[in-house]
Amino acid sequence: MTLILEHVRAAALWQLVAWSLALNVVLFVASVALGELAVRLLARRRCCQPAAAVTGKEMALSATCVVLNAGVTVVGALLYQRGWIVVLTEFPLWRAVLDFVVLFFVMDLAMYLLHRVAHHRSIYPWVHRTHHDYENPRPLTLFVLNPFEVLGFGGLWLIVLLAYPVTWLGMTAYLALNLAFGTIGHLGVEPFPRDWASGPLGWIATSSFHAGHHGDRDHNYGFYTLLWDRLFGTAAALESACRAELSKPD
Numbered sequence: 001m002t003l004i005l006e007h008v009r010a011a012a013l014w015q016l017v018a019w020s021l022a023l024n025v026v027l028f029v030a031s032v033a034l035g036e037l038a039v040r041l042l043a044r045r046r047c048c049q050p051a052a053a054v055t056g057k058e059m060a061l062s063a064t065c066v067v068l069n070a071g072v073t074v075v076g077a078l079l080y081q082r083g084w085i086v087v088l089t090e091f092p093l094w095r096a097v098l099d100f101v102v103l104f105f106v107m108d109l110a111m112y113l114l115h116r117v118a119h120h121r122s123i124y125p126w127v128h129r130t131h132h133d134y135e136n137p138r139p140l141t142l143f144v145l146n147p148f149e150v151l152g153f154g155g156l157w158l159i160v161l162l163a164y165p166v167t168w169l170g171m172t173a174y175l176a177l178n179l180a181f182g183t184i185g186h187l188g189v190e191p192f193p194r195d196w197a198s199g200p201l202g203w204i205a206t207s208s209f210h211a212g213h214h215g216d217r218d219h220n221y222g223f224y225t226l227l228w229d230r231l232f233g234t235a236a237a238l239e240s241a242c243r244a245e246l247s248k249p250d
């Protein structure tokens with residue numbers, strides 16, 4: 001990783017653009033391909049109705065999302081080149097674990113709050129309605145976002161990196177988990193045990209949890225945990241259709 005960071009530090013702008021685009025295309029393909037595989041393997045554990053056929057609009061929005069995510073990656077790399085974003089390459093393991101925990105909870109709270117703001121009636125039609133046009137999520141839906149929303153989340157991530165010098169290991173582990181949760185949230189099938197999805201102690205934002213938000217815009221704003229929804233009183237019980245589907249024997 002030290003070698004990769006040295007290359008990034010010395011790279012020309014066109015190289016940063018090419019690498020960022022390639023990286024984000026690979027992450028997009030991995031997310032959608034693994035997501036579709038999970039949908040097929042877990043077909044008996046549906047937590048919402050199957051989505052309709054993919055439209056040209058969804059493909060155009062997801063392609064735009066990948067390009068904008070690459071743009072955010074380029075801006076991050078430029079800030080790193082100038083020393084505004086600090087990525088540590090030598091560190092004890094505890095520091096990487098600490099970074100992971102800090103990024104996990106800080107981003108979980110910040111994205112919860114941003115999501116609540118995105119649902120404000122004066123902002124919702126301009127920024128977030130596009131994503132909610134799709135009531136029954138599928139793996140591609142993670143990337144079907146209004147461009148303003150993509151830039152909002154990307155900007156939030158860059159602000160956190162500007163404020164917090166991070167180890168490459170903690171950052172990479174967090175980013176992998178972020179993509180995994182985003183993918184799982186839009187599967188439309190539930191990979192987690194039933195208790196995690198519906199039990200009183202369940203606090204992980206499961207697939208059912210985010211499918212519940214697509215069906216009911218007033219609840220379930222969290223991304224990784226139910227912590228903030230429970231704290232601010234916005235956690236919903238699983239919608240009944242969801243519960244009925246999941247209570248079927250395997």
Ligand SMILES: [Zn+2]
Pocket residue numbers: 131137141142186210214
């Ligand atoms: Zn969603």
Ligand SMILES: [Zn+2]
Pocket residue numbers: 115119128132213217
């Ligand atoms: Zn929403």
